[in-house]
Amino acid sequence: MASIINIQVKYEGKSPVTGTNSAAKRVSVDNLAQLLYALNHGSRYNQGNGYVQVQETVVAASATATCASVVNANTIVIAGTSLTAAQRRATGTLTAATAIAGNTCVINGVTFTGAAGAVVPGEATFSVDTGDTETATSLAAQINAYVDPRITGLIAAKSAAAVVTVYAVNQGTAGNGYTLAGTAVTLAASGSVLANGAALTNNTFDFAGTDTTTAAALAYAINNSTTAAVQRVTATSSSNVVTITAKVAGVAGNAITLTQTGGTITLTGGGFLANGSAGEPTRWSF
Numbered sequence: 637m638a639s640i641i642n643i644q645v646k647y648e649g650k651s652p653v654t655g656t657n658s659a660a661k662r663v664s665v666d667n668l669a670q671l672l673y674a675l676n677h678g679s680r681y682n683q684g685n686g687y688v689q690v691q692e693t694v695v696a697a698s699a700t701a702t703c704a705s706v707v708n709a710n711t712i713v714i715a716g717t718s719l720t721a722a723q724r725r726a727t728g729t730l731t732a733a734t735a736i737a738g739n740t741c742v743i744n745g746v747t748f749t750g751a752a753g754a755v756v757p758g759e760a761t762f763s764v765d766t767g768d769t770e771t772a773t774s775l776a777a778q779i780n781a782y783v784d785p786r787i788t789g790l791i792a793a794k795s796a797a798a799v800v801t802v803y804a805v806n807q808g809t810a811g812n813g814y815t816l817a818g819t820a821v822t823l824a825a826s827g828s829v830l831a832n833g834a835a836l837t838n839n840t841f842d843f844a845g846t847d848t849t850t851a852a853a854l855a856y857a858i859n860n861s862t863t864a865a866v867q868r869v870t871a872t873s874s875s876n877v878v879t880i881t882a883k884v885a886g887v888a889g890n891a892i893t894l895t896q897t898g899g900t901i902t903l904t905g906g907g908f909l910a911n912g913s914a915g916e917p918t919r920w921s922f
Contacts, residue, residue, distance in 0.1 A: 692913065692915045692916055693913070693915055694885045694886055694913060694914060694915035695885060695886075695911060695912055695913040695915070696881050696882045696883070696884070696885040696886070696889055696912055697881070697882045697886075697887075697888075697889030697890045697892065697908075697909035697910055697911060697912030698879060698880060698881040698882065698889075698905075698909055698910070698911065698912075699879075699880050699894050699903060699904045699905030699908070699909045699910055700877050700878065700879050700880070700903070700904045700905075701851075701854065701877070701878040701880060701894075701896070701901050701902070701903050702851075702876055702877050702878075702901065702902040702903075703847045703850045703851045703854065703876045703877075703878070703900065703901055704847055704876065704900055704901075704902065705847065705900055706721050706843040706847070706850050706898070706900045706901060707721065707843060707898065707900065708721055708722060708723065708843065709721060709722070709898070710843070710896070710897060710898030710899075710900050710901060711896060711897045711898065712854065712894070712895075712896045712901050712903075713893070713894070713895045713896065713897070714858070714865065714866050714869060714880070714892070714893070714894055715865035715866065715868060715869075715892050715893055716865055716893065717839060717861075717863050717865045717866050718839065719839045719840065719841060719854065719857050719858065719861070719866070720839065720840050720841075721840070721841060721842070721843040721850070721898075722834070722837075722840045722841070722842070722843075723832050723833075723834060723842060723843065723844050724807040724808065724833065724834050724835075724836055724840065724841070724842035724844070724853070725803045725804045725805075725806070725807050725808075725811060725833055725842050725844040725845055725849075726803065726804040726809070726810075726811030726812045726814065726829075726830035726831060726832060726833030727801055727802065727803040727804070727830055727831070727832060727833075727844050728801075728802050728803075728814075728816040728825060728826045728827055728829070728830040728831060729799050729800060729801050729802070729825070729826040730772075730775065730799070730800040730802065730816070730818045730823055730824070730825055730826075731772075731798055731799050731800075731823070731824050731826075732768040732769075732771040732772045732775070732798045732799075732800070732822070732823055733768060733798065733821060733822050733823070733824070734768065734822055735750050735764045735768070735771050735819070735822045735823045736750060736764055736822065737750050737751055737752045737764055738750060739764065739818075739819040739822050739823050740818070740819055740823070741775070741816075741817065741818040741819070741823050741825065742815065742816070742817040742818075743779065743786075743787065743791060743802060743814070743815070743816060744786045744787060744790065744791055744814045744815055744816075745786050745815065746760060746782065746784055746786050746787055747760060748760045748761065748762055748775060748778060748779065748782075749761050749762075750762055750763075750764040750771070750823070751763060751764065752764065752765055753765060755774065755778065757777070757778070757781045758778075758781040758782060758783060759778065759782075760778070760782060761778060762774040762775040762777075762778045767798075768797070768798035769795075769797050769798055771798070772795040772796075772797070772798050772799060772800045773795050775793070775795070775800050776793040776794055776795040776800050779791065779792070779793040779800075779802065780792055780793055789805055790804065790805055790806075790811070790814065791803070791804060791805060791811075791814060791830075792805050792845065792846075792849075794845065794846050801844070802816060802830060803830070803844050803845050804830060804833055805845075805849075807833070807836055807842045807853060807856075808833055808834070808835060808836060809833045809834065809835055810833065811830050811833045812829060812830060812831055812832075812833045813829060813830075814829060814830045815828060815829055816828060816829055816830055832844075836860075838861060838862050838863065839857060839861055839863060839866065840857060841853040841854040841856070841857040846876075847875075847876035848873075848875055848876050850876070851873040851874075851875070851876045851877060851878050852873045854871070854873070854878050855871040855872055855873040855878050858870070858871035858878070858880065859871055867883075868882060868883055868884070868889075868892060869881060869882055869883060869892065869909070870883055880894065880909065881909075882909055882912060885912065886912055886913070886914050886915075887912045887913065887914045888912065889909050889912040890908055890909060890910060890911075890912045891908065892908060892909045893907060893908055894907060894908060894909060895907055
């Protein structure tokens with residue numbers, strides 16, 4: 637039969653207990669690990685009680701920025717410095733207008749052909765069986781699934797209503813040379829090449845791809861900023877969310893301001909980075 641030893645622990649300082657009611661209250665895994673470590677490395681004795689001194693982990697302040705259909709000139713402002721959305725990827729469009737089987741578009745030398753019925757993912761075909769929106773959706777999906785050195789890692793696509801936006805994967809001017817063509821009227825191209833790719837500049841980030849590529853571009857802009865105020869933080873992205881973290885751990889990071897304009901970037905933190913902790917010491921008696 638298993639035996640149970642109950643140890644009553646008192647604390648002085650910040651509570652090691654998480655939760656707000658008796659059912660949910662518990663000692664966090666981190667705090668319990670620190671208590672056991674302290675016990676293993678020697679407790680102390682004072683005024684009739686054994687005790688250990690536990691130092692909480694120092695935590696860097698952070699916040700998140702979620703990108704949703706960011707457009708030109710939207711900004712995120714870090715410590716008073718604006719990072720501004722501006723086109724940095726080359727793009728072009730193909731607009732479906734009652735495309736039929738046999739209509740084609742040519743992207744950087746690869747021909748995609750309209751077909752009746754379902755198409756096989758990854759082939760250079762797209763379905764034209766239903767409406768213009770569905771045609772655009774199919775074409776964008778087929779471009780993204782197509783494996784070819786003329787497409788893979790260079791070009792991607794997204795669709796909205798009947799329009800397919802074809803864009804360079806990488807920010808900068810190189811994508812301006814990628815060719816684009818489509819069947820006149822029924823699958824019209826915006827021009828003969830992708831265009832408007834621009835050199836990266838300090839504190840700008842591209843918005844021309846998807847929400848995911850916008851988030852990645854924003855994180856890149858933060859991490860490569862030459863502005864001292866922005867250099868106080870670092871950033872990572874996952875899907876369309878950018879996590880911004882103070883480089884110096886502790887409560888000082890909670891004073892770094894974080895705002896946005898344009899309403900397309902949703903922030904956590906209430907106007908500041910948040911939850912930075914100095915790692916307050918706690919004395920646990922038992």
